[in-house]
Amino acid sequence: MTTFSFLDDYSEGAHLDxxxxxTESNYVQQAPYGEDTYTAAATSRIKARLAANFDGAIHYVASGTMANIVSISSCLRPHEAVIAVSSGHIVVREAGAIEATGHKLITVPSVDGKLTPENIKVALSSNAxxxxxxxxxxxxxxxxxxxxTVYTLAELRAISALAKQRGLILFLDGARLGAALASSKNDATLADIxxxxxxxxxxxxxxxxxxxxxxxxxxxALKDDFAFHLKxxxxMLAKGRLLGIQFQALFGTRNLFLENAKHANAMAAKLAAGxxxxxxxxxxxxxxxxxxxxxxxxxxxxxxxxxxFYVWSNAGNDRSxxxxxxxxxxxxxxxxAFLARLPQH
Amino acid sequence: MTTFSFLDDYSEGAHLDxxxxxTESNYVQQAPYGEDTYTAAATSRIKARLAANFDGAIHYVASGTMANIVSISSCLRPHEAVIAVSSGHIVVREAGAIEATGHKLITVPSVDGKLTPENIKVALSSNAxxxxxxxxxxxxxxxxxxxxTVYTLAELRAISALAKQRGLILFLDGARLGAALASSKNDATLADIxxxxxxxxxxxxxxxxxxxxxxxxxxxALKDDFAFHLKxxxxMLAKGRLLGIQFQALFGTRNLFLENAKHANAMAAKLAAGxxxxxxxxxxxxxxxxxxxxxxxxxxxxxxxxxxFYVWSNAGNDRSxxxxxxxxxxxxxxxxAFLARLPQH
Amino acid sequence: MTTFSFLDDYSEGAHLDxxxxxTESNYVQQAPYGEDTYTAAATSRIKARLAANFDGAIHYVASGTMANIVSISSCLRPHEAVIAVSSGHIVVREAGAIEATGHKLITVPSVDGKLTPENIKVALSSNAxxxxxxxxxxxxxxxxxxxxTVYTLAELRAISALAKQRGLILFLDGARLGAALASSKNDATLADIxxxxxxxxxxxxxxxxxxxxxxxxxxxALKDDFAFHLKxxxxMLAKGRLLGIQFQALFGTRNLFLENAKHANAMAAKLAAGxxxxxxxxxxxxxxxxxxxxxxxxxxxxxxxxxxFYVWSNAGNDRSxxxxxxxxxxxxxxxxAFLARLPQH
Amino acid sequence: MTTFSFLDDYSEGAHLDxxxxxTESNYVQQAPYGEDTYTAAATSRIKARLAANFDGAIHYVASGTMANIVSISSCLRPHEAVIAVSSGHIVVREAGAIEATGHKLITVPSVDGKLTPENIKVALSSNAxxxxxxxxxxxxxxxxxxxxTVYTLAELRAISALAKQRGLILFLDGARLGAALASSKNDATLADIxxxxxxxxxxxxxxxxxxxxxxxxxxxALKDDFAFHLKxxxxMLAKGRLLGIQFQALFGTRNLFLENAKHANAMAAKLAAGxxxxxxxxxxxxxxxxxxxxxxxxxxxxxxxxxxFYVWSNAGNDRSxxxxxxxxxxxxxxxxAFLARLPQH
Incomplete structure (x- = not known):
């Protein structure tokens, strides 16, 4: 008998779309390294969700750790450090990837997994x-x-204001951005972010x-020469199309990006309620x-x-x-099925 | 009218297999980060082409530059340098990726694009x-x-012997290894390499x-802790299965790896002959x-x-x-069609 | 009127010896880069304070940060991290020097400024x-x-035993080693360390x-190729003699190293008692x-x-x-004079 | 019998001044880390040799390799490379120090040991x-x-003009700048440089x-945050005064810097003539x-x-x-004495 896995959200392949x-695009010849038309289309679709005066750039990479490495190391000079919560992904789950590019991580405690303006100020004053x-x-x-957990728009605005006031770069790791935007706790749009x-x-x-x-x-100001860092x-993938095609699909009229995230959240909500x-x-x-x-x-x-599933921590009294x-x-x-297997307490 | 591209060998998607x-594996739940059964099967299939006493390990990454970065930086201490031909991919096509991990590249001229024992000795004696x-x-x-160009088995043996004699690590970038193994100039097997x-x-x-x-x-001796470097x-891809599934297909009974390379070489040979x-x-x-x-x-x-196609260099007398x-x-x-468009000289 | 400084222990030049x-050695021609006879003599004198079977090596650098950089980065592979107390010098006083060589710092709280076996175990178990x-x-x-504060011999032995048991390298920053060895709280010798x-x-x-x-x-095992890292x-100083001459003087028959440290400690003890x-x-x-x-x-x-002097922290009730x-x-x-200026409380 | 060494120009200690x-300054208490009055005075004296509108900064380090490391790595983003002649000190005599900070060296041949605008252009066009x-x-x-060999003012101007035109930073390693400025071949001043x-x-x-x-x-534009890189x-030396005192002496009214270099050059000229x-x-x-x-x-x-002295190279016919x-x-x-020992040819 096979077990069903609730271990993580990357146990399967891809959405059929x-x-x-x-498959449909397979034999269309395209320029390499992200210069293909699918990637251009994906970028247009994402930009369509952002403010009209968006003057930035969009690039695609294969992994979250790569996204963090390139985003952070392209922004910083060697003596500049990163402020993060001590439970942050770059702090405890990326094998020292940021430090391997030469940068110090300054950690502060989180509040519900989140960084707060107060703790950012603590980091600043104790590293001065x-x-x-x-x-x-x-x-x-x-x-x-x-x-x-999910940042509210007010929380994001407060951190952003502090960053601007202190001349700091604000970087958001969106590995789970879909889940956040689809959350009932969320009141921010992609354009807000x-x-x-x-x-x-x-x-x-x-x-x-x-x-x-x-x-x-x-x-x-952070756009210049970004492609060098990717490379x-x-x-940088030779067949950059692979990333463009997928984001084109995720950000199509159907809004698969949000739809998929909503399904995941709904399933979690159903589990929780049950x-x-x-x-x-x-x-x-x-x-x-x-x-x-x-x-x-x-x-x-x-x-x-x-x-x-993971047994996360001991809760005492023979419970976890x-x-x-x-x-x-x-x-x-x-x-x-899971709920059916769960006896009434 | 659409043009056909002879620009590179990564203009299309993937082989249909x-x-x-x-598609077939899409909904099978698997462990992440390369711990899936497809990756294990791919590794078994590749090992089956190697010597019976092979005691190494196989890992999968998304790009050639990544393969070079991880392979080289995992092997070396900070003060250790790499010997390469001045036209080597890591020297001129990877935006300083190896230096970015801290290592010096020592370059010597190539002979037909290849490194020779003589030039390795020059590098050693002038860096002593x-x-x-x-x-x-x-x-x-x-x-x-x-x-x-392709190394003969004798050439590879000579370099390998010199490496062993001088206590050097020999590393082969196989971005084009299929093309090499499928070449009429080749007399080495994967097991030889x-x-x-x-x-x-x-x-x-x-x-x-x-x-x-x-x-x-x-x-x-180079196996220890390799996964840390990947991460x-x-x-390291969350859905490592994506790499495992593909290599399982490439190294199946059909030997798609060699078959695809042979097709490419045959088309080139036909163009050349024509x-x-x-x-x-x-x-x-x-x-x-x-x-x-x-x-x-x-x-x-x-x-x-x-x-x-690329115009590669000027050949004089209004020719390129x-x-x-x-x-x-x-x-x-x-x-x-290309040959049909080419007039008799 | 000039004030006298109790700000730090590097406000003056050098001991007259x-x-x-x-001055005495000034015109003697010597080999550069630490290959001079003074450096050899300094090394002999230091080795004379160590165990007879000492099979290590001694090198000299110009600054404490350099000593930490070279010592740590020469020992580690890229994925390997350092455990330190959160108040450690490399953590908060070296501008990210260790991270700049690519290595993560894992921090734990100190007990009286010291690292304990218990906290090392916490670091190990939470980074596994x-x-x-x-x-x-x-x-x-x-x-x-x-x-x-000063480690007792028992404390050092306990950390050393744990390091050996877990296959960890134990590194001691001795910027203040003189002060430690001259302390009344100390029961370890240079040879013990x-x-x-x-x-x-x-x-x-x-x-x-x-x-x-x-x-x-x-x-x-850590000796090999150390000089490359220095360079x-x-x-590595061209006139390495400058370091050798000084350590030869510090570790001469007069034992200036300990004598100077004892004077500093005695002056502090007198201040404290007064x-x-x-x-x-x-x-x-x-x-x-x-x-x-x-x-x-x-x-x-x-x-x-x-x-x-530095006002270190607020102590409440209009005291610091x-x-x-x-x-x-x-x-x-x-x-x-300081004590004379201090009124009775 | 003792031999006299013509091996290098760092075999002795320091000039008696x-x-x-x-010695004179030894017991004067000073602020650490280059914030002392001697260092300030040295900086004033060097600035007095530069143009009146000089708006830069001066910092002091202990070794030439350190000067190269800090100067270069503080200027560059990770993807930026250095152009140098293949015989350049950073290329062949610093154990890969620049690459260890992550930067590629692009090498071109020298002409009489010097870099030329033509070869810089070759480097640019072949790395585009x-x-x-x-x-x-x-x-x-x-x-x-x-x-x-020594750059003429015209040569320096040509390289500088090219650098400005192409948006490149021009960096000059002056390990031997005294020898250059004291050379009969030189027509540039410190202010020119x-x-x-x-x-x-x-x-x-x-x-x-x-x-x-x-x-x-x-x-x-390159001044900001330089001290962080030093640290x-x-x-960065705790007793930064050590560097300040020496440069104050070198650039005093006596102009020991130039005087010492002239003596060295004169001795070489006498050897050559003889x-x-x-x-x-x-x-x-x-x-x-x-x-x-x-x-x-x-x-x-x-x-x-x-x-x-060093036997530099074989010159054929039993000569070197x-x-x-x-x-x-x-x-x-x-x-x-050397000339006396040299027989007439």
């Missing part, structure tokens, strides 16, 4: 003994965060692409596509025969927090 | 004033070379994959999938209305060298 | 999700610490040299050459007319902590 | 395939060159300092403090009993080129 687009301390220069946030940050990226991998992230450079870090209805608590609110129920270890043990991740590909039948 | 394999000079430690070669070098990679992008290169670590450089038959000369021998005819500029001008590249996707009709 | 040694997290590989400690760590350095700048730190490589990082005798408290114990009295702001204001640093050059008359 | 200045090639951005020259380049440094080590190089930032690369007078030829003209006579191997062998280097410390008696 993307596979179809790849120049030139003996690296110069804080770039603020790194991710939306949704590592724990699935593009107007508030200097550079951000839109994750494709977690919303149904085979791979691909779109880096949106909003601050025109130098190994992030779990609560069966008498269990959640360790944290379900804002996107991650659910953190607190379950008795005996129940967890039984569920593991049918479903894969587990993490369930849904995705664009999550079959609602499996959600129902 | 690869698209099919992606230690510790004022970086320490030569890794030999970089590519097969086929930047200009499409794996037994002679310390680390090499097999290019998938140029033989019909959407993207993907397989790094084969032959020297067991740190942004070269061009010579029409009374023109070639600037260099056609060993793989690149043809360098010398044509009158007036003829070139006419051909450009129907075909895309052009470069025609064929691929797994080159339609023989287009080769015929 | 060192200036004399420079490989290969997504950089691999902890080197433990960084300093003795004396940033706040002037050399037997417990893999690599450490002996600070010369703070004990009376014009400049200079001696890097002692204790683990023979590559800009740390301050306490006048009815004030100390914010922390005075183990080396730093004194942290808590004084009324009005008193501080008066003292500042005669002496320079100040920092007084003594050195090999501190004139006891100035200590007396 | 410098030792005196160190963007973004696949690193972007040439900084021109590296040294004066005097590695082989002791400062007006033509963006950044350069004045070598102190080779003209009688214990150590020390003064980096002069001429282009105000981060390990180039060697020619005895019937031997020189392999290249003696413009500064290096002499390259061609001598029979038997004569060389005899001379080696009395003098140390040797290199004799003179310095501020070269005793004229030893020059006479």
């Amino acid at each position: 993307i596979l179809s687009a790849l 003994h120049f030139p003996h301390m690296a110069k804080p220069r770039l603020i790194y946030i991710s939306n949704a965060t590592e724990t699935g 593009a107007s508030l940050v200097d550079i951000f990226w839109i994750g494709g991998t977690k919303v149904g692409a085979l791979l691909g992230e779109a880096i949106v450079i909003c601050n025109p 130098q870090r190994g992030g 779990i609560v209805a069966r008498g269990y608590t959640l360790d944290s609110e379900t804002a996107t596509n991650q659910v953190f129920p607190v379950l008795p270890d005996s129940v967890i043990s039984t569920l593991q025969s049918y479903f894969s 927090v587990i993490r369930l991740v849904t995705s664009w590909a999550t079959n609602e039948n499996q959600v129902d | 690869i698209l099919s394999a992606l 004033h230690f510790p004022h000079m970086a320490k030569p430690r890794l030999i970089y070669i590519s097969n086929a070379t930047e200009t499409g 794996a037994s002679l070098v310390d680390i090499f990679w097999i290019g998938g992008t140029k033989v019909g994959a959407l993207l993907g290169e397989a790094i084969v670590i032959c020297n067991p 740190q450089r942004g070269g 061009i010579v038959a029409r009374g023109y000369t070639l600037d260099s021998e056609t060993a793989t999938n690149q043809v360098f005819p010398v044509l009158p500029d007036s003829v070139i001008s006419t051909l450009q209305s129907y075909f895309s 060298v052009i470069r025609l590249v064929t691929s797994w996707a080159t339609n023989e009709n287009q080769v015929d | 060192i200036l004399s040694a420079l 999700h490989f290969p997504h997290m950089a691999k902890p590989r080197l433990i960084y400690i300093s003795n004396a610490t940033e706040t002037g 050399a037997s417990l760590v893999d690599i450490f350095w002996i600070g010369g700048t703070k004990v009376g040299a014009l400049l200079g730190e001696a890097i002692v490589i204790c683990n023979p 590559q990082r800009g740390g 301050i306490v005798a006048r009815g004030y408290t100390l914010d922390s114990e005075t183990a080396t050459n730093q004194v942290f009295p808590v004084l009324p702001d009005s008193v501080i204001s008066t003292l500042q007319s005669y002496f320079s 902590v100040i920092r007084l640093v003594t050195s090999w050059a501190t004139n006891e008359n100035q200590v007396d | 410098i030792l005196s200045a160190l 395939h963007f973004p696949h090639m690193a972007k040439p951005r900084l021109i590296y020259i040294s004066n005097a060159t590695e082989t002791g 400062a007006s033509l380049v963006d950044i350069f440094w004045i070598g102190g080590t080779k003209v009688g300092a214990l150590l020390g190089e003064a980096i002069v930032i001429c282009n105000p 981060q690369r390990g180039g 060697i020619v007078a005895r019937g031997y030829t020189l392999d290249s003209e003696t413009a500064t403090n290096q002499v390259f006579p061609v001598l029979p191997d038997s004569v060389i062998s005899t001379l080696q009993s009395y003098f140390s 080129v040797i290199r004799l280097v003179t310095s501020w410390a070269t005793n004229e008696n030893q020059v006479d």
Whole structure:
């Protein structure tokens, strides 16, 4: 018997619209390295969601770590440092990728996974003994965060205002941007984000692409020579079309990007509601596509025969927090099956 | 009217067998980051072409530059340098990617695009004033070379013997390894190469994959912790399956890897023969999938209305060298059409 | 009127014995780059303080940051990280120098400025999700610490044992090693330290040299090619003799190294005792050459007319902590003058 | 019997004026890290030799490699490359120090050790395939060159004009700048150089300092945050006074900087003249403090009993080129002794 996996949101291939687009375009000859017409079309479609006066640029890479590496290292001089929450993806999940480009990470605690203006100020004031301390220069946030929480528009505006006031670059890691924008907790648009940050990226991998992230450079001063950095870090694909075709599909009239994210969030919401209805608590609110129920270890043990998921942390009294991740590909039948296997508390 | 492109070997998507394999596997849930069963199968298939006592490891990345970055930087300490021909891909086509990881490139002239034991010795003797000079430690070669020439088995053995004698790591960039192995000039097998070098990679992008290169670590001492480097450089894909599925298809019973390369080489050979038959000369021998005819500029001008290709260099007397590249996707009709448009000299 | 400075321990030039040694040797022609006879003699003298079976090497550099850069970067592969306390010098006082060589710093809280086996274990267990997290590989400690505290021999042994058990390199920053060895809290010898760590350095700048730190490589496996790293990082002096002559003087029969450090510590102890005798408290114990009295702001204001020192932190109730640093050059008359200016509490 | 060394110009300690200045200032308390009054005075004295409208900054470091590392890496973004002659010091004598900061070196042949506008243009045109090639951005020259030749003012102006026209930074390595300015072949002043380049440094080590190089930032746009780079690369000395005191002495009313260099050049000229007078030829003209006579191997062998020098290259017919280097410390008696030991040809 096969188990169904709630381990992550990249267990399957791609949305069928993307596979179809790849097949249809397959024999059309195109220029390499992102100079193809599909990539140009994808860029037009994304720009259509941004402000009319958007004067930035969009580039595509194969992985989130690559998006972070190129975005950050292209912006900074060697002595400039990054401010991030201590649970930030670049801090704890990328094997030191940013430091490998030479830059220090200055970490501060998060509040619900999020960076706050107050903590940014703490980072600034405790890293001001120049030139003996690296110069804080770039603020790194991710939306949704590592724990699935979402920034409100007001929160983003506050950080953006502080960044401008202090001459800092604001960078948003959007590996989970689809999940954030599709969240009921969200009140920001893609255009809002593009107007508030200097550079951000839109994750494709977690919303149904085979791979691909779109880096949106909003601050025109950061556009120059960006392609060199892509090439130098190994992030430029010969068949750049592969990324363009997928983002063209994600940002088509159907708005697959948001649709896929909404499905994932809806599946998570259904799981969360069902779990609560069966008498269990959640360790944290379900804002996107991650659910953190607190379950008795005996129940967890039984569920593991049918479903894969991470046991996240010990909750005491023979109970644990587990993490369930849904995705664009999550079959609602499996959600129902999970809830059916979950006994009333 | 649409022109047909002989510009490069990555103008189209992927071989249909690869698209099919992606479609068939699409909803099978798999572990991420290369821990999937397709990648395991691809690795088994590649290992089956190597010596029975192969004790290395195989990893997959999205681009050739990434393959070079990770392969080289994982092997070297900071003060160690790379010996390469001055026309080497890492020297002139990767935007300083290797230097960006901190390593010096020591360049020597090539002979027919190839590195020779004599020139390696020159590099060693002129970089021996230690510790004022970086320490030569890794030999970089590519097969086929930047200009499409192919190393013979004897040449590879000579370089390998010198590397062992001098304690150097031998690394082979195989972006065009399919073209090399499919060449009539070739007398080496994949197993030969794996037994002679310390680390090499097999290019998938140029033989019909959407993207993907397989790094084969032959020297067991270089295996440790390789995955960290993949992750740190942004070269690890969440959906690693995308690379595994493609290499599984390329190295199946049909041997699509070699078949595709042979088709490309055959199309180049046909172009070359036809061009010579029409009374023109070639600037260099056609060993793989690149043809360098010398044509009158007036003829070139006419051909450009129907075909895309690079004008490579001026040949004097109102003539130029052009470069025609064929691929797994080159339609023989287009080769015929090209020759039909070429007037008798 | 000139004020006397208790700001730091590098406000003056060099001990006169060192200036004399420079003058006496001035016209003797010597080989450059540390190959001179003075450097050889300094190395012999330092080795004479270590275990008879010491099989390491000693190199000299101009600054503490250089000592840290070369020591750490020569030991590590790109994916390997450093464990340090969050108040560590490399963490907060070197402008990101270690990250600039590509390595992540993993920080944990200190206990009295010191790293503990417990906190090392925390760092290891929370950085074990490989290969997504950089691999902890080197433990960084300093003795004396940033706040002037001193490791006991038992503490050093416990960290060393853990390092060996977990396959970690133990590195000790000895910018203040003289102050530590001269402390009444110390029960370790230079030989003890050399037997417990893999690599450490002996600070010369703070004990009376014009400049200079001696890097002692204790683990023979770390010796290879060290000079390349010195050269590559800009740390090799043409007139290496300048460093050799000074360390030869510091480690002569007179043991100027320890004598100078003892004088600094004694001056600090006298200050501390006098301050306490006048009815004030100390914010922390005075183990080396730093004194942290808590004084009324009005008193501080008066003292500042005669002496320079840092106001370290606010202590509430119109009081502040100040920092007084003594050195090999501190004139006891100035200590007396300071105490004379300090009114009874 | 002791031999006298003509091996290099850093075999002795320091000019006595410098030792005196160190001794006199020894107990004066000063601010650390280059914020002392001696360093300020040195900077004033150097600025007094530059144009009145000089709006740059001057910083001091301990070694030439450090001066090159900090000067170059503070100017460049990661994808930017350096153009240099293949015999350039940073290319062949610094263990890959510049590449270790991430930057590619693009090398071209020299003409008499010098870079020419023509060869810079070759470098630019052959490195223009963007973004696949690193972007040439900084021109590296040294004066005097590695082989002791000197740029004329016209040559410097031509390179400077080209740099401005192409948007390139012009950087001059002045390890041997004293020798150049003191050369009979020179027609440029320090002010000329400062007006033509963006950044350069004045070598102190080779003209009688214990150590020390003064980096002069001429282009105000390159001044920002320079101190961070000094700190981060390990180039900032706690007792920065050590560098300030020496440059204050070198650039005092006596003009020790030029005086010392003139002595070295005069000694070389006397050696050269004497060697020619005895019937031997020189392999290249003696413009500064290096002499390259061609001598029979038997004569060389005899001379080696009395003098140390490098045998530079084989000249055929049982003859070799040797290199004799003179310095501020070269005793004229030893020059006479050398010539006395040289038989008439």
